[in-house]
Amino acid sequence: MSKNDTSKKALLSGDEALAFGAYEAGLKVACAYPGTPSTEILETLATFPELDVQWSVNEKVAYEVALGAAISGVRSLFACKHVGLNVALDPLMTSSYTGILAGFVAVVCDDPGMHSSQNEQDTRWVSIYGKLPMLEPASPREAKEYIKQAFEISEKFDTPVILRMTTRVAHTKEDVTLGERVVPPQPPFERNIPKYVMVPGNAYGRHIFVEQRLKKLKALSEKTKFNRIEPGDKKIGFITSGVSYQYLKEHYPDASYLKLGMTYPFPDDKIRAFAKTVKKLYVIEELDPFLEEHVKALGLKCHAKDPSFRIGELLPELIPAVVKGEVKQEKIVAKRKPRLCPECPHWATFATLKKLDFYVAGDIGCYTLACLPPTSALHSCLCMGAGVTFNEGWRKGAPDKKIVGVVGDSTFVHSGITGLINAAYNKAKGVIFILDNSTTAMTGGQQHPATGLTIRNEPTKKLILEDLCKACGADNVDVIDPKNRAEFDALVEKRINENALSVIISRHPCKLLVKQ
Amino acid sequence: MKDKTCNITFGGTGGQGILKAAEICGWAAMFAGYHVKKSEVHGMAQRGGSVESHLRFGKKVFSPIVQQGGADVLVCFHPEEHDRLKAFLKPDGKDLTDYLEKAKTAIENPRHLNVFLVGVLSAFLPIKTDFWLQAIESVFKKKYVEENKGVFLKGREMGQS
Numbered sequence: 001m002s003k004n005d006t007s008k009k010a011l012l013s014g015d016e017a018l019a020f021g022a023y024e025a026g027l028k029v030a031c032a033y034p035g036t037p038s039t040e041i042l043e044t045l046a047t048f049p050e051l052d053v054q055w056s057v058n059e060k061v062a063y064e065v066a067l068g069a070a071i072s073g074v075r076s077l078f079a080c081k082h083v084g085l086n087v088a089l090d091p092l093m094t095s096s097y098t099g100i101l102a103g104f105v106a107v108v109c110d111d112p113g114m115h116s117s118q119n120e121q122d123t124r125w126v127s128i129y130g131k132l133p134m135l136e137p138a139s140p141r142e143a144k145e146y147i148k149q150a151f152e153i154s155e156k157f158d159t160p161v162i163l164r165m166t167t168r169v170a171h172t173k174e175d176v177t178l179g180e181r182v183v184p185p186q187p188p189f190e191r192n193i194p195k196y197v198m199v200p201g202n203a204y205g206r207h208i209f210v211e212q213r214l215k216k217l218k219a220l221s222e223k224t225k226f227n228r229i230e231p232g233d234k235k236i237g238f239i240t241s242g243v244s245y246q247y248l249k250e251h252y253p254d255a256s257y258l259k260l261g262m263t264y265p266f267p268d269d270k271i272r273a274f275a276k277t278v279k280k281l282y283v284i285e286e287l288d289p290f291l292e293e294h295v296k297a298l299g300l301k302c303h304a305k306d307p308s309f310r311i312g313e314l315l316p317e318l319i320p321a322v323v324k325g326e327v328k329q330e331k332i333v334a335k336r337k338p339r340l341c342p343e344c345p346h347w348a349t350f351a352t353l354k355k356l357d358f359y360v361a362g363d364i365g366c367y368t369l370a371c372l373p374p375t376s377a378l379h380s381c382l383c384m385g386a387g388v389t390f391n392e393g394w395r396k397g398a399p400d401k402k403i404v405g406v407v408g409d410s411t412f413v414h415s416g417i418t419g420l421i422n423a424a425y426n427k428a429k430g431v432i433f434i435l436d437n438s439t440t441a442m443t444g445g446q447q448h449p450a451t452g453l454t455i456r457n458e459p460t461k462k463l464i465l466e467d468l469c470k471a472c473g474a475d476n477v478d479v480i481d482p483k484n485r486a487e488f489d490a491l492v493e494k495r496i497n498e499n500a501l502s503v504i505i506s507r508h509p510c511k512l513l514v515k516q
Numbered sequence: 517m518k519d520k521t522c523n524i525t526f527g528g529t530g531g532q533g534i535l536k537a538a539e540i541c542g543w544a545a546m547f548a549g550y551h552v553k554k555s556e557v558h559g560m561a562q563r564g565g566s567v568e569s570h571l572r573f574g575k576k577v578f579s580p581i582v583q584q585g586g587a588d589v590l591v592c593f594h595p596e597e598h599d600r601l602k603a604f605l606k607p608d609g610k611d612l613t614d615y616l617e618k619a620k621t622a623i624e625n626p627r628h629l630n631v632f633l634v635g636v637l638s639a640f641l642p643i644k645t646d647f648w649l650q651a652i653e654s655v656f657k658k659k660y661v662e663e664n665k666g667v668f669l670k671g672r673e674m675g676q677s
Contacts, residue, residue, distance in 0.1 A: 011542045011552060115557045139553070139580075172580035173539075173554040175546040249578040316583035334600060336529055338565030 012176045014140040014169040018107060019044035020176070021144035025103075025151045026183035028052060028074035031062035033414060034443035035081030036116040037170040038109035042079055043446075046455045055446055055455045058384070058414040063088035063106065067095050067160070070104035071196065072189045075151050079107040082121050083383065087415070089126070092160070096130045097206035098196050099158035101187050103151030107163045109170045112286050113313035116442070118364065118381060120311070122288040123164050127264035131210050133217045134162045134264040135226065136241045140174040146226070146261065153220070155184075157213055164263075166286065168243040168313070218265040226261030229274055237278025239271065239295060239302070244286050247316045251323075266294050275300045282323060286314045340369050345508030346435055348482035349406075350377040352489050353433075356496070358404045361394060363387030363416070365408035366441045366510075378406065385415025392419070392428040402496060406433045410440040410448040413463065417472060423501055424473025431495050431502045432474075434465060437510035445512055465505055475500035482506045521574030522641060523582040525604040528593025530567050533630030536655065537591065538569035540634050540668075541641075543651035545573035548643045555580040566597060589640055591633050592616070610640055615674070622674060628667040635671020645672070 012020065019041050022030070029052045032042040046053045052069075056062035059080045069076040080088060085108050092106065108126075111117040127134035135150055137143040143165060150161040194202045221227060237256040238248050245259050258274040260267070275281050275295075281302040283292040292304040308328035309318070321328070340346055350370040353360050354377040362368055362378035363386060370378040380390050391405030407416045412434050420432060440446040447453040452462030469477045476495060482488050488506070495502040522545075526538045535556050542554040550573035557568065570582040587604040592613040605611055615636045616629075623632050631652075638648050652664050 009546060011539070011546050011554070167557070168555060168580060171556050173542055173552070173556075174580075175550075175552045243580070246578040246580065250583070316579050316581055317585075336566040336597065338530070 008178050009175050010178060011173050012140050012144075013040060013171055013173045014137070014143045014165050015040035015109075015171070016044045017140035017144040017174070017176045018137075018147045018163070018165070020178055021147040022075075022077055022105075022151075023048050023051065024144075024179045024181050025148045026075050026181065027077055027151075028183075029066055029069035029076040030054075030079065031056045031066040031076075032079040033057070033059050033062055033084060033087075034410075034440050034446040035059075035084045035109075036443055037111060037165075037167040038079050038081045038084070038107065039443045039446065040170075041077075041107060042455065045077075053455055055448060057449060059084040059087040060091060063091045063095075067091060067098075067100070067104055070100040070102050070154075071098070073102050073186045075103040075184070077105050077107060077147075080109070081117065082108060082110045082123050083117060083119065084108075085123060085126060086121075087384070092126070092132075093130055094198050094203075095160050096132050096210055097198055097203055099206075099209075100154055100160060101189065102184075103154040103161075105147060105150040105154060105161045105163050107147075107165070110164060110166045110287070112166055112168075115167055118383070120287060122290060123162070124263055124290040125288065127162055127164075130162070131214055132160055132162050132264070133157070133220075133262065134164055136164050136261055136263045137169060138242050138245050138259070138261070139169060140172060141176055142261065143169065144176055149226070153217075157217055157220075158209075159213060159217070164242075166242055172243075214265055218267070221262050221265050221267040222269050224262050224267075227267045227270055228257075228259045228261070229270065230257040230259060231277070232256040234277060235279045237274060237281050239274065239281070239283045239291055241285060241291065244284050244314055247314060247319050248284055248323075250316060251319045260291065263291065266291075268298060271295060271298060272300065275302070284314070284319075284322060337372060338369060339372060340366060341511055343511040345437055345482055345506070345510070346370060347375075348485060348488065348508075349433060349435055349506045350375055352482070352485070352492055353377045353404065353406075355489070356402065356492065358402045358496075359394065359398070361387050361390030361403065361405040363405075363407040363411050364442075365411050365435070366437075367406060367408060367435050383415075384411055385419050388412070388416045388419030388432055389422065391430045391432060392423045392426070395428065395430060404431045404433060404496070406435055408441075409434055409436040409438060409450050409465065410446075412465070413449050417468065420469060420472040420474065420503070429499055429501050431492070431504055434469075434503060434505045436465065436505050436507040437513070438507070439510050439513045441510045441512065445510065466503075469503040469505070473501070474503040476502040477505065478502070479505045479507055481508050483508055521572055521577055522589075523587045523606075524571045524589045524591065524637070524641075525582050525587040525601060526569040526571070526591045526593070527597050527601040527604075528567055529597065530565055532567070532593045533627070534567045534593055535569055537593075537630040537634050538571050539655050540631070540648070540651045541571050541637065542573075543654045544638070544643050544647045545571070545641075547647040547650050550574060551577050553577045553580040566600070568601075589637060591637055593629065593633070612636055615671075618674060619671075622670060623667060628664075631664045631667045632671040632674075635668040635673075636675035638668070638672045639675025648672070 387407035449463035
C-alpha cells in the first residue's frame, strides 16, 4: 500500500495529513520556501501530479503567488515556519483587507523548544495583529480535518485563514483515514478595483469590511465544534489548545476541558460559560500567554503557568509543575549536539576563515553550526540574509577588524541578493562568501533557483549566481572549490586585502546530495 | 486511563535509521488496529545530533511523546546515548540495549541494525508477524523489502529466544 492510495489508512505526520486534507479539499496551488518543521507539507503535495506546487524564492514571494492564485479562483495554500511568516508579513497584513475569491490558507508551523530555529515566536499573536481567523489542530487527524474547514471558512467569510501547528503536531505521526478528492466549482476571475486595489480610499472601505468580518468570525468561534467543552470533574477545568491538550489529558483524564481548535477570534461566551461550571479554572498553553491574557481580560479568575514556562516546550513530564504554578527548573541535559557532516565542504571554508582570524557575519543554514567549538568561526546568526548585510553594518563601527560575511546558496537567493545590491550601491567593501553546496541542505536537500531543478526535479531555468553577483555590482566574483585548500587560501588572502566588494562563491556539492 | 497503551522510546544519533525503525513499528501497530502516535524531530537536530523518536499505541492515545519514566521498552542505538535515554524507561521496562552487542555477530551489514532491532522489539509487543511484514512492505522501496524482511525475522527470532 502506498501513501497515495485513497480511502485507506496511513500513518501520516501532521504535515503530511494536512497535505492530504488540502488535496482532498480540491487544492490547486501550493507555494512555500523550505523550513523545519513545515517542509514536508509541500514535499507531500508535490507527489500529487494534478497540483501546481512550487518552492518559491522566499516566503513573501510564496505568499503572493499563492494568494494571487486564490484571487484568480482556485483553492491555494502557503506554508512556512514561524520565522518564515515574518518574511511574508507584508502581503499577509494587506491580504486581510483584500480577502480572496477561492479559499486561501496560510499554514504556519511554530517551533517551541527551537529544535531547528533561531527563536520561539508565537504565531498566534499574528491572528490578532492581522485580524485573521486562526485554527490550531492538536494532532495529525485534526490537521487533516481542520485544513478542509479552513478552506470553507476562507470562502464563506472572504478571508485568508491562518492554520497554526507546532513541531509536536507537524512531526507527530498518527493513523489517518484518507478520502476522495473533491474539487469545488471554480468562481470566475474578475477585475474588482475596490476589493483588490488597496489605495487609501479603497482600503478604508475594506477595513470596515474587516471589522465586520471579525464579528461574524467571533460568532463562528462560539458555535464551531472545534471549540469543544468536554465536561468532567467540576473541581478542575482547563482551557487549552494544541499539543498541551494532549499532555493534560494524560495527567488529568477526569478534569473538565474547553479545548480550543479555533483560537482566534476568541469564543468569549463559551469561555465564560465554561468558567462558570468549574471551581478552579486553569489556562494551560505552550509559549506565550495568548489565551491567558484574554481570559484575564474577560475578568475571569484563572490560574496559569509561571512566566518561566513561556520558554521552551511544555513537555509531558513538566505538566504537573506547570499546573501547580511552579517556577521552571532549568536542567542542562548532556545531549549530543548536531555538527557538520564529516565530509561537508563547509569545513574547508571555515578552516580558512578561522586560520585568518576573521570576524564572520553568519547566516541561516547547516554552516551556522560552524559557531560550535572547536571551530567557533561564525559569529552571528540573526535571520535569512543577514550574513550579507552584517558585513556592511559591522564595518561601520569596526573598520579596523577583518570582517567577512557568509551566506548559503539557497539563503542568498532567498534574502541575500538585496543585501549585496545595497552593499554595492552604498560603496561597502569586504568579502561575501556564498557557501554554495548546490542545495537547501539543512531542511533535507530541497531545490532552489540556482540548482536549475524544480520541486519535482524537473529541469528549469537555472540562476547563475556568478552572473547575478556581477549584476548586483560586486567588483570581483570568483568561483572556487574550497577543498582545493592552497588555492582557496591564496584567493581569500588576496581578496581580503583589496579595497573592493568581492564575492567568493565557495562551490562544492553537499555530500548528502551526492548520495542521492 | 493508560490501560494497555504501549510506550516505546527509540534513540541514538543521526543517520542510524532510528526514524525508519519507529516508522515500521508505527505502521505495524496501525495495521494491528491500534490508535498510533509517533513523534520525532527533523532539521538541524538531525545533523549528527541526538535523535529520538517516541511511539505510543493503544485504544486511544493523547500525548505523542513518552514521558520520562514512561517507556515500556527502550530501543537504544548508541551506547553513548544510553545514559540520557534510560530516564525514559519505566522501572520495570524492557531495555534492549544489550542487543546492540548481539547484533554485531547476527548481522553482516551495519545498515541493517535498525530493522534487526525492530525484529527484536517485535518479540515484546502484542502485534502479529503478518502486520510487521506488511509494515516493512509499506515503508521500504520494493527492491529492499525482501532483504529487510529477512533481517527483521532474524531479529524477531533473537528477541523470542
